[in-house]
Amino acid sequence: xxxxxxGSTGTLGIPLLQELRKRGHKAFGSDMCHNEDPEYMRCDVxxxxxxxxxxxxxxxxxxxxxxxxxxxxNGEAYYEQLWTSNQIGTENVxxxxxxxxxxxxxxxxxxxxxDSGLPMLEEGVLxxxxxxxxxxxxxxxxxxxxxxxxxAKRKGLNAVILRFFNAYGDGEYYNEYRSxxxxxxxxxxxGLPITVYKDGHREFMYIDDWTRxxxxxxxxxxxxxxxxxFAGVPVYNIGGDDYRSIEEMAQIVIEEVGKIRPVDKxxxxxxxxxxxxxxxxxxxxxxxxxxxxxxxxxxxxxxxARTVKWMQSVYGEKSNAQKA
Amino acid sequence: xxxxxxGSTGTLGIPLLQELRKRGHKAFGSDMCHNEDPEYMRCDVxxxxxxxxxxxxxxxxxxxxxxxxxxxxNGEAYYEQLWTSNQIGTENVxxxxxxxxxxxxxxxxxxxxxDSGLPMLEEGVLxxxxxxxxxxxxxxxxxxxxxxxxxAKRKGLNAVILRFFNAYGDGEYYNEYRSxxxxxxxxxxxGLPITVYKDGHREFMYIDDWTRxxxxxxxxxxxxxxxxxFAGVPVYNIGGDDYRSIEEMAQIVIEEVGKIRPVDKxxxxxxxxxxxxxxxxxxxxxxxxxxxxxxxxxxxxxxxARTVKWMQSVYGEKSNAQKA
Numbered sequence: 001x002x003x004x005x006x007g008s009t010g011t012l013g014i015p016l017l018q019e020l021r022k023r024g025h026k027a028f029g030s031d032m033c034h035n036e037d038p039e040y041m042r043c044d045v046x047x048x049x050x051x052x053x054x055x056x057x058x059x060x061x062x063x064x065x066x067x068x069x070x071x072x073x074n075g076e077a078y079y080e081q082l083w084t085s086n087q088i089g090t091e092n093v094x095x096x097x098x099x100x101x102x103x104x105x106x107x108x109x110x111x112x113x114x115d116s117g118l119p120m121l122e123e124g125v126l127x128x129x130x131x132x133x134x135x136x137x138x139x140x141x142x143x144x145x146x147x148x149x150x151x152a153k154r155k156g157l158n159a160v161i162l163r164f165f166n167a168y169g170d171g172e173y174y175n176e177y178r179s180x181x182x183x184x185x186x187x188x189x190x191g192l193p194i195t196v197y198k199d200g201h202r203e204f205m206y207i208d209d210w211t212r213x214x215x216x217x218x219x220x221x222x223x224x225x226x227x228x229x230f231a232g233v234p235v236y237n238i239g240g241d242d243y244r245s246i247e248e249m250a251q252i253v254i255e256e257v258g259k260i261r262p263v264d265k266x267x268x269x270x271x272x273x274x275x276x277x278x279x280x281x282x283x284x285x286x287x288x289x290x291x292x293x294x295x296x297x298x299x300x301x302x303x304x305a306r307t308v309k310w311m312q313s314v315y316g317e318k319s320n321a322q323k324a
Numbered sequence: 325x326x327x328x329x330x331g332s333t334g335t336l337g338i339p340l341l342q343e344l345r346k347r348g349h350k351a352f353g354s355d356m357c358h359n360e361d362p363e364y365m366r367c368d369v370x371x372x373x374x375x376x377x378x379x380x381x382x383x384x385x386x387x388x389x390x391x392x393x394x395x396x397x398n399g400e401a402y403y404e405q406l407w408t409s410n411q412i413g414t415e416n417v418x419x420x421x422x423x424x425x426x427x428x429x430x431x432x433x434x435x436x437x438x439d440s441g442l443p444m445l446e447e448g449v450l451x452x453x454x455x456x457x458x459x460x461x462x463x464x465x466x467x468x469x470x471x472x473x474x475x476a477k478r479k480g481l482n483a484v485i486l487r488f489f490n491a492y493g494d495g496e497y498y499n500e501y502r503s504x505x506x507x508x509x510x511x512x513x514x515g516l517p518i519t520v521y522k523d524g525h526r527e528f529m530y531i532d533d534w535t536r537x538x539x540x541x542x543x544x545x546x547x548x549x550x551x552x553x554f555a556g557v558p559v560y561n562i563g564g565d566d567y568r569s570i571e572e573m574a575q576i577v578i579e580e581v582g583k584i585r586p587v588d589k590x591x592x593x594x595x596x597x598x599x600x601x602x603x604x605x606x607x608x609x610x611x612x613x614x615x616x617x618x619x620x621x622x623x624x625x626x627x628x629a630r631t632v633k634w635m636q637s638v639y640g641e642k643s644n645a646q647k648a
Contacts, residue, residue: 079415087407139470143463
């Protein structure tokens with residue numbers, strides 16, 4: 001099948017594109033920068049003209065729309081990019097999918113749940129009851145889903161929404177807006193301080209488990225049962241089974257990094273809770289397992305060990321030089 | 325008081341600026357185009373640099389943020405401007421209000437209620453329960469409110485949200501995205517066809533009634549009780565008492581226009597209901613009357629008579645020439 005992946009050079013895009021090609025799909029990539037891949041085109045999804053050209057070139061029957069601004073703090077610091085990429089970009093993608101009769105998979109986020117209690121269940125929740133939103137990013141991801149559903153209901157868009165929870169692992173290059181696992185591993189490996197919120201709980205999903213399930217969507221799309229929302233769009237939580245406190249996760253990172261270099265306990269500050277964040281996030285994965293053959297094969301300790309090893313291979317030599 | 329009005333050359337901005345000046349406020353205007361008014365600066369609210377300069381020039385203690393893209397169909401046709409003006413523009417205004425300790429009045433919309441039944445009551449509704457949204461515009465107005473509330477809760481923004489229902493009257497120049505009263509008056513005056521949705525009901529509020537109440541907010545701001553939402557932001561419906569079917573309103577327009585020129589009944593198409601619109605909208609005005617001295621002084625027949633007279637003065641000579 002001809003598949004287009006927007007955001008194909010990101011942490012999630014790279015392994016997804018690889019996996020789709022491995023399965024025999026003709027997968028075309030696209031992102032903000034130039035790239036050596038011949039099956040790739042630079043395209044800013046905010047620019048309709050560029051996106052139109054991309055669709056002409058890739059002729060996709062199926063689109064994974066991963067290109068988006070992500071992260072709570074990133075969304076506050078760069079709200080201009082957030083609203084243009086996530087809302088205008090998504091609307092551009094939606095309209096071109098409709099015009100080209102391409103099926104769409106939206107990369108949604110657990111943030112769309114807002115602050116809504118546990119477990120986070122796909123069925124209905126977001127339509128029946130919307131809870132507190134703490135930041136622009138959460139709002140933006142919630143809106144993306146509504147854009148897709150409205151277009152499915154009114155304009156015949158054929159779509160599936162995936163809500164990604166904490167994916168982590170190899171290929172996630174560090175910056176301050178990255179996932180908490182990436183932050184903890186990198187910072188402790190570099191002798192930098194970290195903050196652990198004691199009331200926080202998350203599930204953790206290693207990148208390989210994410211990739212397999214998300215690639216399954218292309219293969220299973222036509223057989224997925226209609227969602228229970230007003231537009232009938234199937235919605236799936238893509239998350240891990242490994243639900244733990246942030247503190248417990250930090251402990252595993254400390255042990256793993258400790259095998260490489262001593263971890264000074266003074267680097268770790270424990271704070272009761274974080275303002276503007278949802279303390280606990282745990283997905284209900286019943287539908288995802290039933291329909292998408294979702295499995296958690298890599299548990300957190302194993303995943304963190306791999307992540308630290310990967311980081312060492314990438315950043316190893318700089319480990320002691322760089323202290324910000 | 326030093327007051328800044330964004331969107332000051334719009335249908336609502338013009339009478340509001342006049343009224344504020346009449347009450348002795350030093351009211352500064354701003355909009356997308358140049359203008360002869362010395363107490364005015366051209367500023368696109370999407371551009372932070374321009375807005376920063378505007379705040380430096382106007383030094384507002386109080387901001388009416390009316391600059392926004394509006395209208396359901398306009399929001400679908402021009403979604404790029406919608407998400408940039410309404411989300412990035414509002415975030416820019418919010419941050420500059422916080423930095424300059426200015427109070428903010430957000431021009432919200434009844435669209436923020438989505439499809440939520442009657443009557444539309446301010447208290448809690450939008451936080452406890454979010455209903456169907458049919459279009460990008462409705463989403464965008466709902467998000468604007470959340471942006472304000474999050475900033476009030478987390479960053480100390482001092483704000484009031486007003487949800488405007490159907491305002492109509494003199495000063496509303498025709499285009500296809502305008503209010504239903506404007507559309508019906510203009511089109512029948514010009515021998516153009518109109519469509520009446522038989523299941524639709526709206527309240528109607530003449531511009532003078534809108535202006536008085538909205539100007540009252542500046543004078544009463546400090547005494548307004550805290551809203552019942554999570555951020556404590558006061559929220560008021562600004563709408564009329566005159567709740568009628570669209571069909572009844574059309575009948576009044578037909579009679580009024582009939583005094584000027586014969587109205588061919590073939591111009592009017594009756595359709596059962598409109599896809600993608602909320603059929604009935606009626607605001608609960610209890611809080612608005614209690615706190616903002618809100619009054620409906622101009623009933624619909626009188627308001628339509630004035631509107632038609634104004635349109636005749638503006639478009640009179642073109643009436644028969646222009647048939648689109």
